[in-house]
Amino acid sequence: MITLTDFLIVSASLFCIGLYMIITKHNAIQILIGIELMLNAAILNLVAFGKFDKIANGGQIFALFAIVLAAATTAVALAIILNIYKKYKTIDPGKIDGLKD
């Protein structure tokens, strides 16, 4: 029997790996991957609890919503990253320090 605690601990470790990536990386794409890891940890929690909700299916449906939101986030974030690359010729968030004018 796979218990809920196992799922939650896997998801906690994924979340912390994502947090570590967001703090340390010097590359906007890698930071984006860290955010995706954290989102996936949240989705894993939703799905694990959704097993106990057979009638309303709240967990699974909101997991689907979260996946769609993650896709939308990625599309916008990558468009922003490409624009930043065009303007600054780097995607290190530490080096992007200018406003529009």
Added chain:
Amino acid sequence: MNVAQILFYVMAFVVVASALFVASSKNLVRSIFMFFITLFGLAGLYVLALADFVAVTQIVIYVGGVLVLILFAFMLSGKETLDVLAQQKGKFISVGKLPALLLASLFFVVMVNVVLKTDVNNLPWIKQVTAANAAIKPTDLMVDNIGINLMTRYLLPFEAISILLMMALVGAAHLARKERGAI
């Protein structure tokens, strides 16, 4: 120790190990391709949590959409990103990364503590569901139920998310447009 449990531990190991590799790898391409493995492992975990439809959606949207987008952006942003990566010297654990490592591991300890203290397996509503034998069983087919719920109980969030998705796509297209002059 049945097959499902062994599979769960294998999947959990694959997910966590590949995520650690993604976090520690110097090579961006390698870490992106390792992220594929993480996402596939997560889809496997969703199957073991008896959410087949979410697992398939995860593969279609994440592996088919998000990762291809990330690879696309990486290839468009060219050689400079690799130069940024080359500047990061040192091993996985270096002095500059120590605070982040400390923060992440302390956060992990806190979260595991919270999970263990809450004792999620004995929460009242979960006990109630288990006692009534109403949890999802491996033989149940949930896809039709998800579809019906999506169009009745969760119609408002569904519409809201569709509008948000459209706005995000229009915004992304606008941002990525080639333009003379100002951005």
